Amino acid sequence: MSTSIDFLLWVRGPGFDIALFIFVVGVLIRLLEVVILGRKPDYSEPRGAELGAGLLTLVTRTAPEGGSFKRSPFTVVGGYIWHIGFLVSLFLFVPHIELIDSVLGIRWPGIASNLVDAISAVTIVTLVAMLFSRLTHPVKRFLSGPEDYLTWLVTFLPMLTGYLAYHRMIDPYPLVLGLHILSVELLMVLFPFTKLMHAFTFIIARWYNGAMAGRRGVQS
Amino acid sequence: MSEATLERGMNAFREQMNAPVASFFSSCVNCGMCAEACLFYTETGDPKYTPIHKLEPLRRVWEQEYTLWGRLKSMLGLSEPVTNELLEEWETLIYDGCTLCGRCSMVCPVGNDISYMIRRAREGFVAAGYAPEGIKGASRRAVTIGSPMGVKFPALAAQIKHVEADSGLTIPVDVEGADYMALLSSMEIMNFPEYLEALAKIFKQAGVTWTISSEAFEATNSGIQIGSSDIARELVNRVVVAAEKLKVKYVISPECGHAYTAIRWEGPNLIGRPYEFKVVHILELLDELRSAGRLKTEGTEDDRLTFHDPCQIVRKGGVLEPPRNLLNMVATNFVDMNDSREMNWCCGGGGGVSANERAEELRIKAFKRKKTQLDELNVETLVTACANCRLIIEEGLEEYRMEMPVVGLTEMIAEHLVEDEK
The missing domain is CATH 1.10.1060 (Fumarate Reductase Iron-sulfur Protein; Chain B, domain 2)
Structure with missing residues (x-):
């Protein structure tokens, strides 16, 4: 029992600090690496403004274009479900909000724990289905490399261990809670070095896409 | 190179x-x-x-x-x-x-x-x-001869003479101070000279002053297709020098997709400064003339017809509504494809693929997408606004034994011009 408490204390203390440091500094470096490259001035006469079109694309790309939805329904629906489920579990589960409050001093209302529980279950099942799709869909299987499976794993583990911890399915409790926190730390540490970065860079990417098309008079 | x-x-x-x-x-x-x-x-x-x-x-x-x-x-x-x-x-x-x-x-x-x-x-x-060798060859010809298909000005001059004799119209060459300088693609000069005649007819009716430059008439830009900024810059620069020398206010990009991308969007960045003139696509100009009431047509096309959006003009060029406004002037039974405007499917021959002999088999396979789109609509005529798309689609239709005329939009408008206005 005492070793599992030591473990929990470490992951909650120094472990978390290390992971947070790597996450924050890593993400900042990665964003900086993108932004400092800049782009050359465009001397062509614009047909439309970049700013508005870029911001609009940032929002509209959240919904799939009609034809692609019909052609990739599973990727779209599955993608929605697990992204939303993941974010809800992360940001609307009361103990998580408590933690964020203790670190950053900001808080917001959460939702009922049993609701988060149900959403988590759906998210876990969806993530497994997404993995299955990656392994079987001809395009996704062809494109996927070790990084795609690694990022899937480090996304999946916090969901799984969180679920196990909530239901106290592993004894002793400090062990499973510690594993949950450790899995999140793994996610945070790998985040800046992998395509998990898309969670931030998609904002830049969508903006450029929309801005460059908007300049030509097309809403992309 | x-x-x-x-x-x-x-x-x-x-x-x-x-x-x-x-x-x-x-x-x-x-x-x-x-x-x-x-x-x-x-x-x-x-x-x-x-x-x-x-x-x-x-x-x-x-x-x-x-x-x-x-x-x-x-x-x-x-x-x-x-x-x-x-x-x-x-x-x-x-x-x-x-x-x-x-x-x-x-x-x-x-x-x-x-x-x-x-x-x-x-x-x-x-x-x-x-x-690919095909695009390399086209680029080499564009740089050394002045056109990817090896068309020199005498060839164009011969076509001009031909069109002038046939139509009784004048095609102005090297006229300083004209408002517009028209560019052509080699494909139009050699395969679709109707385009040149259409321009002359329309501009005469609309009272547009225009010219062709004997020094820079070629609009296509193999440098853009092969991906060489050096070549692309050289070719764009010829047009810029000629247009600024003739002191025109506008340069007209013809019915050719990548030519528009080259001169309208990439050109100023290739030469590193804005132009002293504006670039308009021929469809934009025609649509402007239409809305100003300077384009008068009579009669209609009553076939069930559709429009193939050339990618570089529409999705990547932003000329979305002009072709539709123009078609609605002369066509009573125009229908859009299921995926149209900025979501249209390519003909399969853009981006230099049509100049790349090695890619032919793949291109014919890819054309099945356009075939499917056309089968869904059950149309009798296809209208488009890019000489390259037009040739590729004609080849594709032939390959799949589909009988359907492929018409350039500018020519279609020209055919319906009110004749007696002088």
Whole structure:
């Protein structure tokens, strides 16, 4: 029992600090690496403004274009479900909000724990289905490399261990809670070095896409 | 073209690296949705045609040289470098299996503009010596002779004489101070001289002062297709010099897709300054004349017809409504395809693919997408506004034994002009 408490204390203390440091500094470096490259001035006469079109694309790309939805329904629906489920579990589960409050001093209302529980279950099942799709869909299987499976794993583990911890399915409790926190730390540490970065860079990417098309008079 | 080496290719890749490219590569999660937007994938079912996969060489340069983690991995020998073998293998993906149509860029959920990156990646391929012979030849002819099809001014002068004799109209050449300078594509000069006649008729009726330059009449730009900014700049510059010498207010881009991209969007950046004139696409100009009441037509086309949106003019050029406004002037039974305007499917021959003999079999396969679109509509006539699309579609229709006239929109308008107005 005492070793599992030591473990929990470490992951909650120094472990978390290390992971947070790597996450924050890593993400900042990665964003900086993108932004400092800049782009050359465009001397062509614009047909439309970049700013508005870029911001609009940032929002509209959240919904799939009609034809692609019909052609990739599973990727779209599955993608929605697990992204939303993941974010809800992360940001609307009361103990998580408590933690964020203790670190950053900001808080917001959460939702009922049993609701988060149900959403988590759906998210876990969806993530497994997404993995299955990656392994079987001809395009996704062809494109996927070790990084795609690694990022899937480090996304999946916090969901799984969180679920196990909530239901106290592993004894002793400090062990499973510690594993949950450790899995999140793994996610945070790998985040800046992998395509998990898309969670931030998609904002830049969508903006450029929309801005460059908007300049030509097309809403992309 | 100076000697191509892997080192020159790598330098060209590095020159293409910028914040958009870095943000795009950082954001891709290999979801595979771009494959479904690409006619080379949908018609072959081969995952190697997934748009983002075509960029693997450029992606490696980005990861290994423009990310801290990637640099560390390279130092430890953990990453696969860009080699001649890699470029050789990818050459067919990036030239034969991509028309730069940009449809993938419209569907990527994280917002990657994939065709923007393919255009840039081609700079590295051509500098390293990996580009198809067909486009290399066209580029060489464009630089040395003045046109990718080897058309010199005497050939155009002969066509002008021909059109003038047939129609009794005058085609002005080298007229200083005209409002508009018209460009043509070699394809129009050789295969569709009706376009030139159509221009003369329309401009006479609308009272537009215009000219053709004997020094720069060719609108197409093989440099854009092969991906060589040096060649593209040289070709754009000829037009700029001629237009500024003739002191025209506008240069008219003809019914040719990539010519519009070249002169309208890439040109000023290639020469590094804004022009002293404006560039309009012929459809934009006709639509302006229409709305100003200077374009008067009579009679209608009553066939069930549709419009093929040339990718570079519509999705990547922003000329979305003018073709429809113009068609509605003269056509009573115009229907749009299921995917149209900025979501239209490419004919399969853009981005230099039509000049690349090696790609023919693949291109014919990819044309099945257009065939499917046309079968869904059950139309009698197809109208378009790009000489290259037109030729590719005519070939495709013949291959699949579909009987359907393919008409240029400018000519269709010209045929309906009110004749007696002088």
